[in-house]
Amino acid sequence: MARNLWIGAPGRLREIRQAAKSWDRTAELNVTEFKALEGRVTTFAPTRTIRRLKLSFEWLEPDDAQHLARLARRVGTGRGPLVVLDPASVNLLDPYQAAGQSDIPGGWDHWFTMNGDIALARNADGVTTVDCRDAAAAVGWIHGVWTGWPVVPGMRASWLLPEGWDPAVATAQLDWKAADGKYLSSSHAIGASVTAVAPAGAAFVTPVARPGAVGLFGLAGGCLTLDEEPVAHALGDGCPAMVVTAYTDVPAARLPYRNVSLDLVEVRDAAL
Template identity: 40%
Template sequence: MNLWIGRPGALREIQDKADSFDRSPALEVQEFRALSGAVTTWAPPVQPRRLTLRWTAMERDDFTHLDRLARRVDGPGPVAVLDPLSRNWLTAAQAAGTGSTGMWERNANEITLSGGTTPYSPVTVSVDAPPPAGAVLTWVIPRWRYYPVAPGTTLTWWTPSLAAAKAPLAGGYLYWYRADNTYLGAVAGSGTRPLVTTVPPGAAFARPGVAFTAKGSWPLGESVLAPGDLSTELLDGERPPGEGTPAYSITDYQHVAAADARYRDIGLDLVEVA
């Protein structure tokens, strides 16, 4: 999978591989030294991720797409970047099943979440008398609520910790939504194995979830949503530390026009926005 970039519903795959790809967070730690020599430091509570991308050459159509994004021709909104190097689109806390319970949504009063009092506290899911269709729990992100996707690409979704705990699942689900957030459809897996599927035409977002069919309580534990077929790797017990799927704003952009069909020396700088 190459890098995809754009607004949800209008993502484009950039065919040329970037020559450099730096996604280091901006720590912005400031150091203060007292007259005594003692040192204190200050850091902002949020360390946004920055992307610095550089290409030596790019096809004209791909360049035109980036040019429109950088100049905000189609609106000022943030852009999504589907990073081919990302191991898990879920946040670090979601992937580990820890932290604030606001990172999950419930479809019924019969399902509750507890714990998450600190960033490292495990979250427990409890189900009391699930409805006939099942008690559904879904994973969400702040900016778009659902996860941006590109039609035709392959995704893997699984909750290995719930499977290992033998939680009574009707299956793992991926719910598809259009760019205007209207519901498009869903695909279901067994819950005991990773769900590997292709994003359907018209889908701009995916909403991962599971449906419980019996009462009980289980640690939420690990989960993974990532591009490609990861079934073998996940069944071997590998992954799922999360890296998140940030929304980005383009902060700098450079290029050198060429006489032929390709553009030269393209640079794009982006910063994560809330």
């Protein structure tokens, strides 16, 4: 991943070059325990875990501090959630998406099909597969909140196809889109992966795969990353939409530097 934090509204990301003093990215498990009178323990937990981020900066540059203050106070950022490109992430796909899993038998929450006779189904192991009956057909990955995964022009994106696809005929593709979701261009290569630089005007990227042959193909093991080589079966850290839930801004001992902290939580939407 990009080795610095990028944060902001879609299409208006800012790079924070200074390393955070503290950085907590623990997922919230929400496991509840129930202990019966005889001593047996039963646990309850939601199917999915949400991400929380806690960032703390000391002696932050004034421009960076003002940017974070605007995000926290929702000044000029719109009403939607924020983009956070976490430099500790390896795979930007959703955790279940990277594992080829879906809550929906058809997998329509994570993937879409196009350009031919191709269908999604879940196999006996719970992994979603594509039944490709047309060699020209394609499957694309869905972010879930935005029209694609957020990028900044000049970023180098890499997309590694799921395991088991034939690199001799398969095509890895990156579709670039503007901030309003309008299609701009595509970068593609025959093989297991493709790497390309986000063009001018790009705010999102959508990974696409073309099997290039008929048959059944699994969707587990794909990897989308920025400024780093993709790794097969890397845990999907995701690139969730987030909202600031807490914020502190303390002037440093030497002005105009600031000590700033942010707490963020993963959301599906933001009604502010």
